[in-house]
Amino acid sequence: MTDVISDAGGPVAAAADPAPQPVGVGRRATDPASTARANRRWWDAEADAYAAEHGDFLGDADFVWCPERLREADAHLLGDVRGREVLEIGCGAAMCSRWLVGQGARPVASDLSSGMLRQARAASARTGVEVPLVQADARALPFPDASFDIVFTAFGAVPFVADSAAVMAEAARVLRAGGRFVFATTHPIRWSFPDDPGPDGLTATMPYWDRTPYVEFADDGTPTYVEHHRTLGDRVRELVAAGLRLVDLVEPVWPAGHTEPWGQWSPLRGAILPGTAIYVCERPG
Template identity: 60%
Template sequence: MSGNYNPAEPDPLADAGYREVPDAEGGAAGRGWWDANAEEYLDEHGAFLGPADFVWCPEGLREEDAGLLGDVTGRRVLEVGAGAAQCARWLGTRGAHVVATDVSHGMLAGGLRYDAAEGTRTPLVQADARALPFAADSFDVAFTAFGAIPFVPDAERVHAEVARVLRPGGRWVFAVTHPLRWAFPDDPSAHGLTATRSYFDRRPYVETGASGRVLYAEYHRTVGDHVAELTGAGFLLERLVEPDWPAGHERVWGGWGPVRGARLPGTAIFVTRLR
């Protein structure tokens, strides 16, 4: 990193691609990126996600239909990497005692705005998913929809922390970009249907600023990597859900869209239970 970097000044994007970066730099980039981009993200995707709805993925799979968390009535539920806590807010209307955490102050500020607009009060906690500020055995269910796991080099720490705060037999469900997608360009058109990288190339996707600072990092894990990390933390894999792209769903979200969605899985949802 350049010694001339001033955090008060803009740091324009200078480079993007797949390469190794120090874990400490890559793992710390997420908070700054989401703080800087929270409002733009919510402006772009807020209508699709809703202020109080539970959408698992760009395919539009909703918890109301999928029931991956089971009956949450009266249960203590933790959302990890909650963003603006749309999912947690919806669960609160279903009788769950829910807490939402995110590393980004900007995303949680969006959650406060949603609470004000909806007349709700969602418990929001700023925390790194690798160091959750809760006592052991505090929750019955934990989940994340594309939060935390893709943005850290050491997702095994996330699983270990979730295992610590869950009661024995507790459920942990998380959605990530389908690992197969990493072999293909992040392009929702027909150009994204030809593999250009090895599925086994685990170098993260990294964006670097003009200062040399890591602005954004996203990490690839194979299906086998995810399973190994889960079982290493004491979880049993019950289901692996790969949502279909629904007919008539025309919305494009980054690399997700109807062209690729008809041929390639875009999302993987791991449904697990703590031993």
């Protein structure tokens, strides 16, 4: 179900049922439908807690690409945005899109989670910066072909779907010729290391090529949260298959003076290993 939330605050699709409480964690196979259902429920249930924990770091109208605190104002990965029609997928509270409004862009922000879109509406009310919001699955975007000049996501959608090639294909489909698709996600090398910001997180324990998803699950085995891994080669093949051209791969360095950890990211690990990969792509034309 896809509903548009207008500037006046139109409808939002009803939230999914609350996610079962996880009792276990492991690597196990899961299908696209189970992944989508688990992650929508998780983000609906965790939207308020996520905003409380990370809201100050992300801001209400700022564009931070990653835990390394790389800002679009400094990186300019989207290129010239003034007057451009922009789609954000996996927008969360849509802080990036609100920042783009201030740069003269015309953004639309989409997310699968109604809980996160409620956070987006609340942030718009706080800032007075309205952005059209769309509830949609990034694998099936409700827009005509060649609708946007730029598509992007900062840690949204890509790691939370089983079939990320479909996200690449949809981004390419809705892009105009010469348009740019940029997405940030966890650096693939991190898959080999435990999710630990301390010294124990510096020892590789898992094969880089093991693509078995990370799954949190309930006592009946129902997935409650899922992340999927792709190698660098996988990502390049997905992009090429979608008809996109990779023009840059940015691996942000943990900056001096940045002491705020974020989950598995930390100054200790950031000094040794990349935590984020940002893929900058174009649709030839």
